[in-house]
Amino acid sequence: MEATVARTGTEGKTWGGGKKSPLKASYGKLMMWFFITSDALTFSGFLAAYGFSRFKFLDSWPIADEVFNHFPFLHGVDAPMYYVAFMTFILIFSSVTMVLAVDAGHHMKKAKVTIYMLLTVVGGLIFVGSQAWEWKNFIKGTYGAVETTGGQILQFVNTDGERVALKDIAVDLKEDRVVHERKNGVWYSTDESTLPTYSINEIKEGFKTKNNILIRTLENDENGAKIILSREESLAYMDNRAVNVVEGANLTHNEYGPPLFADFFFFITGFHGFHVSIGILLNIIVFFNVIVGTYERRGSYEMVEKVGLYWHFVDLVWVFVFTFFYLV
Amino acid sequence: MAHDATHQDDGSAVKRIWSVFGILSLVTIVEVILGIIKPEFLVKTTFIYMSLLNWIFIVLTLYKAYLITWAFMHMEHESKGLRRSVVWTGLFLIAYLLFILLTEGDYIYEVYQNGQMTWDF
Numbered sequence: 001m002e003a004t005v006a007r008t009g010t011e012g013k014t015w016g017g018g019k020k021s022p023l024k025a026s027y028g029k030l031m032m033w034f035f036i037t038s039d040a041l042t043f044s045g046f047l048a049a050y051g052f053s054r055f056k057f058l059d060s061w062p063i064a065d066e067v068f069n070h071f072p073f074l075h076g077v078d079a080p081m082y083y084v085a086f087m088t089f090i091l092i093f094s095s096v097t098m099v100l101a102v103d104a105g106h107h108m109k110k111a112k113v114t115i116y117m118l119l120t121v122v123g124g125l126i127f128v129g130s131q132a133w134e135w136k137n138f139i140k141g142t143y144g145a146v147e148t149t150g151g152q153i154l155q156f157v158n159t160d161g162e163r164v165a166l167k168d169i170a171v172d173l174k175e176d177r178v179v180h181e182r183k184n185g186v187w188y189s190t191d192e193s194t195l196p197t198y199s200i201n202e203i204k205e206g207f208k209t210k211n212n213i214l215i216r217t218l219e220n221d222e223n224g225a226k227i228i229l230s231r232e233e234s235l236a237y238m239d240n241r242a243v244n245v246v247e248g249a250n251l252t253h254n255e256y257g258p259p260l261f262a263d264f265f266f267f268i269t270g271f272h273g274f275h276v277s278i279g280i281l282l283n284i285i286v287f288f289n290v291i292v293g294t295y296e297r298r299g300s301y302e303m304v305e306k307v308g309l310y311w312h313f314v315d316l317v318w319v320f321v322f323t324f325f326y327l328v
Numbered sequence: 329m330a331h332d333a334t335h336q337d338d339g340s341a342v343k344r345i346w347s348v349f350g351i352l353s354l355v356t357i358v359e360v361i362l363g364i365i366k367p368e369f370l371v372k373t374t375f376i377y378m379s380l381l382n383w384i385f386i387v388l389t390l391y392k393a394y395l396i397t398w399a400f401m402h403m404e405h406e407s408k409g410l411r412r413s414v415v416w417t418g419l420f421l422i423a424y425l426l427f428i429l430l431t432e433g434d435y436i437y438e439v440y441q442n443g444q445m446t447w448d449f
Contacts, residue, residue, distance in 0.1 A: 022407075022409060023406075023407050023409050023410040023413075024406070024407040024410070025406060025407070025410055030410070033410065033414050036414070037414050037417060037418055040418050040422075041418070041421055041422070044421075044422040044425060044426075045425065048422075048425045048426050048429045048430075049429065051426065051429060051430050051433065052429040052430065052432060052433035053433065054433070055430055055433030055434045055436075055437055056433045056436045056437050056440070057437070058434075058437050059437075065363070065364075080363075080364055081360055081363055081364060082360075085356065085357075085360045088356055089353065089356065092349065092352050092353065092356070093349070095396065095400055096345060096346075096349045096400075098400075099345050099399075099400045100342065100345060102402075103341050103342060103345065106341075224371065305402075308400075308401075309401055312396055312397075312400045312401045313401070315396060315400075316393055316396045316397065316401075319389055319392045319393055319396065320389060320393070322389075323359070323385050323386065323388075323389040326363070327359060327363045327385045328382045328385050328386070
Protein backbone atom coordinates (compact mmCIF):
# COMPACT_ATOMS: atom_id res chain seq x y z
CA MET A 1 0.00 0.00 0.00
CA GLU A 2 2.71 2.41 0.89
CA ALA A 3 4.28 2.13 -2.54
CA THR A 4 1.19 3.50 -4.30
CA VAL A 5 1.01 6.68 -2.24
CA ALA A 6 3.00 9.41 -3.97
CA ARG A 7 4.68 11.69 -1.54
CA THR A 8 5.30 15.05 -3.12
CA GLY A 9 6.88 16.72 -0.17
CA THR A 10 4.33 19.52 -0.36
CA GLU A 11 1.91 18.10 2.18
CA GLY A 12 0.53 20.75 4.43
CA LYS A 13 1.71 23.58 2.15
CA THR A 14 -0.69 26.03 0.48
CA TRP A 15 -0.95 24.22 -2.84
CA GLY A 16 -0.31 20.78 -1.39
CA GLY A 17 -3.86 19.54 -1.87
CA GLY A 18 -6.15 17.95 0.65
CA LYS A 19 -8.75 19.83 2.60
CA LYS A 20 -6.92 23.12 2.41
CA SER A 21 -8.39 25.76 0.08
CA PRO A 22 -5.48 27.75 -1.37
CA LEU A 23 -7.54 30.81 -2.33
CA LYS A 24 -9.43 30.76 0.99
CA ALA A 25 -12.76 31.11 -0.77
CA SER A 26 -15.68 28.72 -0.98
CA TYR A 27 -16.42 26.83 -4.19
CA GLY A 28 -19.50 28.95 -4.96
CA LYS A 29 -17.70 32.24 -4.60
CA LEU A 30 -14.79 31.06 -6.72
CA MET A 31 -17.15 29.99 -9.49
CA MET A 32 -18.90 33.36 -9.33
CA TRP A 33 -15.51 35.02 -9.79
CA PHE A 34 -14.79 32.75 -12.76
CA PHE A 35 -18.08 33.79 -14.32
CA ILE A 36 -17.51 37.48 -13.61
CA THR A 37 -14.05 37.43 -15.17
CA SER A 38 -15.32 35.80 -18.36
CA ASP A 39 -18.36 38.06 -18.51
CA ALA A 40 -16.11 41.08 -18.06
CA LEU A 41 -14.25 39.95 -21.16
CA THR A 42 -17.53 39.69 -23.09
CA PHE A 43 -18.44 43.23 -22.17
CA SER A 44 -14.99 44.54 -22.95
CA GLY A 45 -15.30 42.83 -26.34
CA PHE A 46 -18.45 44.88 -26.95
CA LEU A 47 -16.95 48.12 -25.70
CA ALA A 48 -13.67 47.59 -27.59
CA ALA A 49 -15.67 46.98 -30.79
CA TYR A 50 -17.51 50.22 -30.06
CA GLY A 51 -14.15 51.97 -29.67
CA PHE A 52 -12.98 50.44 -32.95
CA SER A 53 -16.00 51.79 -34.84
CA ARG A 54 -15.65 55.13 -33.20
CA PHE A 55 -12.02 55.44 -34.20
CA LYS A 56 -13.00 54.35 -37.70
CA PHE A 57 -15.59 57.16 -37.95
CA LEU A 58 -13.65 59.53 -35.72
CA ASP A 59 -14.77 62.74 -37.43
CA SER A 60 -18.43 61.87 -37.96
CA TRP A 61 -19.58 60.17 -34.74
CA PRO A 62 -22.72 61.61 -33.07
CA ILE A 63 -22.29 63.81 -30.00
CA ALA A 64 -23.87 61.92 -27.08
CA ASP A 65 -25.13 65.10 -25.35
CA GLU A 66 -27.33 65.83 -28.34
CA VAL A 67 -28.69 62.31 -28.62
CA PHE A 68 -29.54 61.66 -24.97
CA ASN A 69 -30.98 64.96 -23.79
CA HIS A 70 -34.42 64.02 -22.50
CA PHE A 71 -35.68 64.20 -18.95
CA PRO A 72 -39.11 63.02 -17.76
CA PHE A 73 -41.75 65.79 -17.66
CA LEU A 74 -39.35 68.30 -19.22
CA HIS A 75 -40.49 68.31 -22.82
CA GLY A 76 -38.39 70.23 -25.28
CA VAL A 77 -35.87 71.13 -22.58
CA ASP A 78 -32.28 70.34 -23.44
CA ALA A 79 -31.14 68.20 -20.50
CA PRO A 80 -27.90 66.51 -21.53
CA MET A 81 -26.89 63.53 -19.39
CA TYR A 82 -29.00 64.40 -16.34
CA TYR A 83 -31.08 61.30 -16.84
CA VAL A 84 -28.17 58.87 -17.26
CA ALA A 85 -26.52 60.46 -14.24
CA PHE A 86 -29.73 59.73 -12.32
CA MET A 87 -29.66 56.12 -13.59
CA THR A 88 -26.04 55.79 -12.48
CA PHE A 89 -26.97 56.96 -8.99
CA ILE A 90 -29.83 54.50 -8.78
CA LEU A 91 -27.52 51.64 -9.68
CA ILE A 92 -24.73 52.70 -7.33
CA PHE A 93 -27.26 53.09 -4.55
CA SER A 94 -28.71 49.64 -5.15
CA SER A 95 -25.13 48.37 -4.95
CA VAL A 96 -24.87 50.02 -1.53
CA THR A 97 -28.06 48.38 -0.25
CA MET A 98 -26.79 45.07 -1.62
CA VAL A 99 -23.47 45.31 0.22
CA LEU A 100 -25.37 46.35 3.37
CA ALA A 101 -27.47 43.19 3.00
CA VAL A 102 -24.28 41.12 2.74
CA ASP A 103 -22.91 42.80 5.83
CA ALA A 104 -26.14 42.19 7.77
CA GLY A 105 -25.94 38.57 6.59
CA HIS A 106 -22.51 38.20 8.16
CA HIS A 107 -24.09 39.12 11.46
CA MET A 108 -27.09 36.83 10.85
CA LYS A 109 -29.58 39.68 11.09
CA LYS A 110 -32.50 38.33 9.11
CA ALA A 111 -34.77 41.40 9.30
CA LYS A 112 -32.07 43.74 8.04
CA VAL A 113 -31.11 41.44 5.16
CA THR A 114 -34.77 41.28 4.12
CA ILE A 115 -35.17 45.06 3.98
CA TYR A 116 -31.90 45.66 2.16
CA MET A 117 -32.65 42.93 -0.40
CA LEU A 118 -36.04 44.50 -1.06
CA LEU A 119 -34.46 47.94 -1.58
CA THR A 120 -31.94 46.40 -3.98
CA VAL A 121 -34.72 44.83 -6.05
CA VAL A 122 -36.60 48.14 -6.17
CA GLY A 123 -33.44 49.97 -7.29
CA GLY A 124 -32.89 47.44 -10.05
CA LEU A 125 -36.48 47.78 -11.27
CA ILE A 126 -36.19 51.59 -11.40
CA PHE A 127 -33.00 51.23 -13.40
CA VAL A 128 -34.47 48.83 -15.98
CA GLY A 129 -37.55 51.04 -16.29
CA SER A 130 -35.34 54.07 -16.92
CA GLN A 131 -33.45 52.19 -19.56
CA ALA A 132 -36.70 51.28 -21.30
CA TRP A 133 -37.62 54.95 -21.33
CA GLU A 134 -34.23 55.85 -22.85
CA TRP A 135 -34.76 53.26 -25.54
CA LYS A 136 -38.22 54.63 -26.30
CA ASN A 137 -36.85 58.15 -26.83
CA PHE A 138 -33.98 56.86 -28.93
CA ILE A 139 -36.22 54.71 -31.15
CA LYS A 140 -38.80 57.45 -31.59
CA GLY A 141 -36.27 60.15 -32.36
CA THR A 142 -36.67 63.89 -31.93
CA TYR A 143 -36.08 65.91 -35.08
CA GLY A 144 -35.78 63.43 -37.93
CA ALA A 145 -33.27 63.68 -40.77
CA VAL A 146 -32.71 62.67 -44.37
CA GLU A 147 -30.33 60.05 -45.65
CA THR A 148 -28.11 60.30 -48.73
CA THR A 149 -27.41 57.66 -51.36
CA GLY A 150 -24.16 56.92 -49.54
CA GLY A 151 -25.95 56.35 -46.22
CA GLN A 152 -24.87 59.68 -44.71
CA ILE A 153 -27.27 61.55 -42.44
CA LEU A 154 -28.20 65.16 -43.14
CA GLN A 155 -29.83 67.05 -40.28
CA PHE A 156 -31.59 70.42 -40.43
CA VAL A 157 -30.75 73.58 -38.50
CA ASN A 158 -31.94 77.16 -38.75
CA THR A 159 -29.57 80.08 -39.26
CA ASP A 160 -28.96 80.28 -35.50
CA GLY A 161 -27.72 76.70 -35.52
CA GLU A 162 -30.76 75.31 -33.65
CA ARG A 163 -32.12 71.98 -34.80
CA VAL A 164 -35.29 72.00 -36.92
CA ALA A 165 -37.73 69.11 -36.98
CA LEU A 166 -39.06 67.54 -40.19
CA LYS A 167 -42.61 68.63 -39.38
CA ASP A 168 -41.53 72.28 -39.58
CA ILE A 169 -40.08 71.74 -43.05
CA ALA A 170 -42.46 69.44 -44.87
CA VAL A 171 -45.27 70.66 -47.11
CA ASP A 172 -48.26 68.45 -47.80
CA LEU A 173 -48.08 67.33 -51.44
CA LYS A 174 -51.22 65.15 -51.28
CA GLU A 175 -49.21 62.31 -52.78
CA ASP A 176 -50.43 58.78 -53.22
CA ARG A 177 -47.98 56.83 -51.05
CA VAL A 178 -47.77 53.05 -50.81
CA VAL A 179 -45.83 50.82 -48.47
CA HIS A 180 -43.00 49.15 -50.36
CA GLU A 181 -43.22 45.36 -50.35
CA ARG A 182 -40.58 42.88 -51.30
CA LYS A 183 -42.82 41.14 -53.83
CA ASN A 184 -43.02 44.37 -55.84
CA GLY A 185 -39.29 45.00 -55.90
CA VAL A 186 -35.94 43.32 -56.13
CA TRP A 187 -35.59 40.13 -54.14
CA TYR A 188 -33.00 41.44 -51.73
CA SER A 189 -35.08 44.36 -50.53
CA THR A 190 -37.10 44.07 -47.34
CA ASP A 191 -40.69 44.98 -46.63
CA GLU A 192 -41.26 48.45 -45.30
CA SER A 193 -43.23 48.11 -42.11
CA THR A 194 -44.49 51.68 -42.01
CA LEU A 195 -44.08 54.78 -44.12
CA PRO A 196 -42.23 57.72 -42.62
CA THR A 197 -44.56 60.58 -41.71
CA TYR A 198 -43.34 62.62 -44.68
CA SER A 199 -42.10 61.60 -48.10
CA ILE A 200 -38.70 62.76 -49.31
CA ASN A 201 -40.43 64.93 -51.94
CA GLU A 202 -42.42 66.74 -49.29
CA ILE A 203 -39.22 67.52 -47.42
CA LYS A 204 -37.42 68.60 -50.60
CA GLU A 205 -40.24 70.94 -51.64
CA GLY A 206 -40.58 72.40 -48.16
CA PHE A 207 -36.83 72.89 -47.93
CA LYS A 208 -36.82 74.96 -51.15
CA THR A 209 -39.39 77.39 -49.80
CA LYS A 210 -37.79 77.96 -46.37
CA ASN A 211 -34.73 80.14 -46.83
CA ASN A 212 -33.60 80.13 -43.21
CA ILE A 213 -33.02 76.37 -43.03
CA LEU A 214 -29.60 74.84 -43.60
CA ILE A 215 -28.17 71.34 -43.65
CA ARG A 216 -25.91 70.11 -40.90
CA THR A 217 -23.64 67.24 -41.91
CA LEU A 218 -22.11 64.63 -39.63
CA GLU A 219 -18.55 65.75 -40.20
CA ASN A 220 -16.80 67.60 -37.39
CA ASP A 221 -14.85 70.80 -37.93
CA GLU A 222 -11.54 71.31 -36.14
CA ASN A 223 -13.37 72.30 -32.91
CA GLY A 224 -15.43 69.12 -32.81
CA ALA A 225 -18.66 70.88 -33.85
CA LYS A 226 -20.70 69.53 -36.78
CA ILE A 227 -20.18 71.35 -40.10
CA ILE A 228 -23.17 73.41 -41.32
CA LEU A 229 -23.45 73.96 -45.07
CA SER A 230 -24.28 77.26 -46.75
CA ARG A 231 -27.77 77.72 -48.20
CA GLU A 232 -26.54 77.06 -51.79
CA GLU A 233 -24.66 73.92 -50.78
CA SER A 234 -27.65 72.78 -48.76
CA LEU A 235 -29.98 73.13 -51.76
CA ALA A 236 -27.55 71.20 -53.95
CA TYR A 237 -27.24 68.43 -51.32
CA MET A 238 -31.01 68.12 -51.06
CA ASP A 239 -31.44 67.98 -54.84
CA ASN A 240 -28.69 65.53 -55.65
CA ARG A 241 -28.14 63.34 -52.61
CA ALA A 242 -31.13 63.07 -50.31
CA VAL A 243 -33.05 59.85 -50.95
CA ASN A 244 -34.70 58.81 -47.69
CA VAL A 245 -36.51 60.24 -44.71
CA VAL A 246 -35.28 58.86 -41.38
CA GLU A 247 -37.21 59.25 -38.15
CA GLY A 248 -35.73 57.84 -34.96
CA ALA A 249 -33.40 54.88 -34.91
CA ASN A 250 -33.42 51.17 -35.61
CA LEU A 251 -30.75 48.68 -36.59
CA THR A 252 -30.46 49.88 -40.20
CA HIS A 253 -31.33 53.60 -40.14
CA ASN A 254 -30.53 56.14 -37.51
CA GLU A 255 -31.32 59.85 -37.55
CA TYR A 256 -28.44 60.62 -35.18
CA GLY A 257 -25.61 59.36 -37.37
CA PRO A 258 -24.06 56.10 -38.54
CA PRO A 259 -26.37 53.07 -38.06
CA LEU A 260 -23.46 51.49 -36.16
CA PHE A 261 -24.02 53.98 -33.37
CA ALA A 262 -27.59 52.74 -32.88
CA ASP A 263 -26.50 49.09 -33.23
CA PHE A 264 -23.93 49.46 -30.48
CA PHE A 265 -26.37 51.38 -28.32
CA PHE A 266 -28.98 48.64 -28.61
CA PHE A 267 -26.56 45.77 -28.14
CA ILE A 268 -24.43 47.15 -25.30
CA THR A 269 -27.16 48.76 -23.21
CA GLY A 270 -29.47 45.88 -24.12
CA PHE A 271 -26.97 43.26 -23.00
CA HIS A 272 -26.39 45.21 -19.82
CA GLY A 273 -30.13 45.61 -19.26
CA PHE A 274 -30.49 41.86 -19.72
CA HIS A 275 -27.88 41.33 -17.00
CA VAL A 276 -29.73 43.71 -14.70
CA SER A 277 -32.98 41.83 -15.32
CA ILE A 278 -31.33 38.51 -14.48
CA GLY A 279 -29.86 40.15 -11.38
CA ILE A 280 -33.30 41.33 -10.28
CA LEU A 281 -34.62 37.81 -10.72
CA LEU A 282 -31.79 36.33 -8.63
CA ASN A 283 -32.29 39.02 -5.99
CA ILE A 284 -36.00 38.24 -5.79
CA ILE A 285 -35.27 34.53 -5.33
CA VAL A 286 -32.76 35.30 -2.58
CA PHE A 287 -35.21 37.76 -1.02
CA PHE A 288 -37.88 35.08 -0.66
CA ASN A 289 -35.31 32.55 0.57
CA VAL A 290 -34.33 35.01 3.27
CA ILE A 291 -37.99 35.48 4.26
CA VAL A 292 -38.71 31.74 4.53
CA GLY A 293 -35.51 31.34 6.53
CA THR A 294 -33.51 29.09 4.19
CA TYR A 295 -30.22 30.77 5.04
CA GLU A 296 -31.08 30.97 8.73
CA ARG A 297 -31.41 27.16 8.75
CA ARG A 298 -28.28 26.76 6.66
CA GLY A 299 -26.43 28.85 9.21
CA SER A 300 -24.84 31.08 6.58
CA TYR A 301 -25.93 33.94 4.37
CA GLU A 302 -23.21 33.25 1.82
CA MET A 303 -25.76 33.01 -1.01
CA VAL A 304 -26.53 36.71 -0.50
CA GLU A 305 -22.82 37.37 -0.89
CA LYS A 306 -22.57 35.38 -4.14
CA VAL A 307 -25.57 37.04 -5.75
CA GLY A 308 -24.20 40.32 -4.40
CA LEU A 309 -20.97 39.77 -6.35
CA TYR A 310 -23.00 39.46 -9.55
CA TRP A 311 -25.02 42.57 -8.73
CA HIS A 312 -21.91 44.67 -8.08
CA PHE A 313 -20.45 43.42 -11.33
CA VAL A 314 -23.50 44.72 -13.21
CA ASP A 315 -22.96 48.08 -11.52
CA LEU A 316 -19.27 47.94 -12.47
CA VAL A 317 -20.13 47.38 -16.13
CA TRP A 318 -22.54 50.31 -16.09
CA VAL A 319 -19.75 52.59 -14.84
CA PHE A 320 -17.84 51.77 -18.02
CA VAL A 321 -20.87 51.97 -20.33
CA PHE A 322 -21.68 55.38 -18.83
CA THR A 323 -18.17 56.65 -19.52
CA PHE A 324 -17.74 55.34 -23.02
CA PHE A 325 -21.26 55.91 -24.32
CA TYR A 326 -22.17 59.19 -22.69
CA LEU A 327 -19.03 60.99 -21.57
CA VAL A 328 -16.02 60.33 -23.79
CA MET B 329 -13.96 30.28 5.17
CA ALA B 330 -14.06 33.85 3.94
CA HIS B 331 -15.97 34.83 7.02
CA ASP B 332 -12.98 35.10 9.25
CA ALA B 333 -11.41 37.54 6.82
CA THR B 334 -14.48 39.76 6.58
CA HIS B 335 -15.42 39.78 10.25
CA GLN B 336 -15.04 43.27 11.55
CA ASP B 337 -16.91 45.35 14.04
CA ASP B 338 -20.37 46.16 12.79
CA GLY B 339 -19.69 49.88 12.77
CA SER B 340 -16.48 50.04 10.76
CA ALA B 341 -17.71 47.89 7.85
CA VAL B 342 -20.90 49.92 7.47
CA LYS B 343 -18.98 53.15 7.76
CA ARG B 344 -16.65 52.04 4.98
CA ILE B 345 -19.63 51.25 2.73
CA TRP B 346 -21.11 54.71 3.17
CA SER B 347 -17.81 56.50 2.70
CA VAL B 348 -17.23 54.57 -0.54
CA PHE B 349 -20.75 55.51 -1.66
CA GLY B 350 -19.88 59.15 -0.93
CA ILE B 351 -16.71 59.00 -3.02
CA LEU B 352 -18.48 57.22 -5.90
CA SER B 353 -21.25 59.84 -5.94
CA LEU B 354 -18.77 62.69 -5.81
CA VAL B 355 -16.73 61.28 -8.70
CA THR B 356 -19.91 60.77 -10.77
CA ILE B 357 -21.02 64.35 -10.11
CA VAL B 358 -17.61 65.66 -11.15
CA GLU B 359 -17.79 63.58 -14.33
CA VAL B 360 -21.25 64.88 -15.22
CA ILE B 361 -20.30 68.50 -14.56
CA LEU B 362 -17.16 68.16 -16.68
CA GLY B 363 -19.21 66.43 -19.39
CA ILE B 364 -21.72 69.28 -19.50
CA ILE B 365 -19.43 72.30 -19.39
CA LYS B 366 -16.56 70.66 -21.35
CA PRO B 367 -13.81 73.13 -20.38
CA GLU B 368 -12.15 74.48 -23.54
CA PHE B 369 -8.67 73.99 -22.15
CA LEU B 370 -9.22 70.29 -21.40
CA VAL B 371 -10.86 69.56 -24.76
CA LYS B 372 -8.15 71.30 -26.76
CA THR B 373 -5.16 69.77 -24.98
CA THR B 374 -4.20 66.49 -26.55
CA PHE B 375 -2.25 63.94 -24.57
CA ILE B 376 -1.30 60.60 -26.19
CA TYR B 377 -3.86 60.67 -29.07
CA MET B 378 -6.76 61.82 -26.87
CA SER B 379 -8.03 65.01 -25.28
CA LEU B 380 -7.11 65.57 -21.65
CA LEU B 381 -10.83 65.58 -20.80
CA ASN B 382 -11.26 62.01 -22.08
CA TRP B 383 -8.21 60.91 -20.11
CA ILE B 384 -9.72 62.43 -16.96
CA PHE B 385 -12.96 60.53 -17.60
CA ILE B 386 -11.08 57.25 -18.09
CA VAL B 387 -8.93 57.67 -14.99
CA LEU B 388 -11.98 58.55 -12.86
CA THR B 389 -13.82 55.53 -14.27
CA LEU B 390 -10.96 53.20 -13.39
CA TYR B 391 -10.91 54.72 -9.91
CA LYS B 392 -14.64 54.01 -9.53
CA ALA B 393 -14.13 50.46 -10.82
CA TYR B 394 -11.35 49.97 -8.27
CA LEU B 395 -13.58 51.16 -5.42
CA ILE B 396 -16.51 48.97 -6.44
CA THR B 397 -14.34 45.87 -6.79
CA TRP B 398 -12.28 46.43 -3.66
CA ALA B 399 -14.93 47.70 -1.25
CA PHE B 400 -18.28 46.37 -2.53
CA MET B 401 -17.05 43.06 -3.95
CA HIS B 402 -14.78 42.59 -0.91
CA MET B 403 -11.70 42.11 -3.08
CA GLU B 404 -9.63 43.77 -0.33
CA HIS B 405 -10.46 40.89 2.03
CA GLU B 406 -9.80 38.07 -0.45
CA SER B 407 -6.51 36.23 -0.62
CA LYS B 408 -3.73 37.63 -2.75
CA GLY B 409 -3.94 34.67 -5.15
CA LEU B 410 -7.63 35.14 -5.88
CA ARG B 411 -7.23 38.89 -6.29
CA ARG B 412 -4.39 38.56 -8.74
CA SER B 413 -5.96 35.79 -10.81
CA VAL B 414 -9.05 37.92 -11.38
CA VAL B 415 -7.57 41.39 -11.71
CA TRP B 416 -4.33 40.71 -13.58
CA THR B 417 -5.95 38.31 -16.06
CA GLY B 418 -8.76 40.73 -16.81
CA LEU B 419 -6.58 43.82 -17.06
CA PHE B 420 -4.01 42.15 -19.31
CA LEU B 421 -6.53 40.69 -21.77
CA ILE B 422 -8.63 43.86 -21.94
CA ALA B 423 -5.60 46.10 -22.44
CA TYR B 424 -4.39 43.82 -25.23
CA LEU B 425 -7.80 43.76 -26.95
CA LEU B 426 -8.16 47.54 -26.72
CA PHE B 427 -4.68 48.14 -28.09
CA ILE B 428 -5.29 45.91 -31.11
CA LEU B 429 -8.78 47.11 -31.98
CA LEU B 430 -8.13 50.82 -31.50
CA THR B 431 -4.96 50.68 -33.58
CA GLU B 432 -6.87 48.90 -36.33
CA GLY B 433 -9.77 51.37 -36.15
CA ASP B 434 -7.37 54.29 -36.47
CA TYR B 435 -5.72 52.63 -39.48
CA ILE B 436 -9.09 52.25 -41.25
CA TYR B 437 -9.84 55.89 -40.50
CA GLU B 438 -6.60 56.84 -42.25
CA VAL B 439 -7.54 54.70 -45.26
CA TYR B 440 -10.91 56.45 -45.50
CA GLN B 441 -9.14 59.81 -45.37
CA ASN B 442 -6.27 59.21 -47.76
CA GLY B 443 -6.54 55.84 -49.43
CA GLN B 444 -9.40 56.37 -51.86
CA MET B 445 -11.16 59.02 -53.92
CA THR B 446 -14.38 59.09 -51.94
CA TRP B 447 -16.47 56.84 -49.79
CA ASP B 448 -19.38 59.22 -49.40
CA PHE B 449 -20.86 58.75 -52.87
